[in-house]
Amino acid sequence: MVLVLFGLGAFIALQMALTSSARGFCDKALATDMRDIPNHYAAPGVFFVAVRPVPTTAKPEGAENLTDGEKAEQVLGFVGLEYQSDKSSKAAEVRRLVVGAKHRRHGVASRLMLEVIKHGETIRGLQTIKLGVSQYQPAARKLYEKLGWERDGQSEAWYGIINVYIARYSRPVKSKSKK
Numbered sequence: 001m002v003l004v005l006f007g008l009g010a011f012i013a014l015q016m017a018l019t020s021s022a023r024g025f026c027d028k029a030l031a032t033d034m035r036d037i038p039n040h041y042a043a044p045g046v047f048f049v050a051v052r053p054v055p056t057t058a059k060p061e062g063a064e065n066l067t068d069g070e071k072a073e074q075v076l077g078f079v080g081l082e083y084q085s086d087k088s089s090k091a092a093e094v095r096r097l098v099v100g101a102k103h104r105r106h107g108v109a110s111r112l113m114l115e116v117i118k119h120g121e122t123i124r125g126l127q128t129i130k131l132g133v134s135q136y137q138p139a140a141r142k143l144y145e146k147l148g149w150e151r152d153g154q155s156e157a158w159y160g161i162i163n164v165y166i167a168r169y170s171r172p173v174k175s176k177s178k179k
């Protein structure tokens with residue numbers, strides 16, 4: 001009985017720690033780059049949002065306020081390419097790739113990543129695009145490996161009491177040097 005109670009307590013404590021760490025991660029995102037997307041991902045960086053028209057039977061909240069010329073759209077997912085051009089960096093970083101749970105496994109992330117790579121090829125002097133993915137994101141790892149990203153290192157970070165291992169991936173950019 002004591003063992004069962006101990007196990008249950010440990011499980012609940014772990015769940016609470018994971019939830020609190022995830023919340024901390026989201027809070028940090030909302031307080032940093034996601035707080036001012038146009039500025040943080042300004043050209044030559046970019047932030048892509050995948051949308052689709054909303055079926056007339058399922059208009060989202062607020063859609064009734066749209067004028068005749070406007071069409072309601074639903075966000076499927078998004079991704080940013082962060083590029084610190086002021087540091088004359090030769091690398092950019094993919095960040096915040098997310099596809100809504102209901103829209104997964106339909107190629108949305110693959111298309112977003114394709115657009116990011118195409119955009120990267122237009123940035124003058126850009127040689128590498130990098131990204132990091134934790135052990136808690138196995139779907140993303142499969143995605144990147146399927147798309148041909150190569151693993152080139154690992155780093156660690158602490159979110160609350162959770163130690164996160166971040167696998168680093170990169171790919172070279174075939175620059176078309178326009179921007």
Ligand SMILES: CC(C)(COP(=O)(O)OP(=O)(O)OC[C@H]1O[C@@H](n2cnc3c(N)ncnc32)[C@H](O)[C@@H]1OP(=O)(O)O)[C@@H](O)C(=O)NCCC(=O)NCCS
Pocket residue numbers: 096097098099100103104105106107108109110111132133134137138139140142143144146
């Ligand atoms: C990872 C994520 C972006 C994938 O989005 P998605 O639109 O479902 O991805 P795609 O449909 O383009 O998937 C392409 C391929 O990736 C792999 N893949 C994607 N999700 C997978 C899953 N849950 N399990 C196994 N493989 C998966 C598959 O090989 C898939 O090809 P297939 O569907 O033909 O088998 C999405 O699951 C997500 O938003 N996860 C939470 C946020 C996150 O982890 N972001 C990554 C930050 S680094």
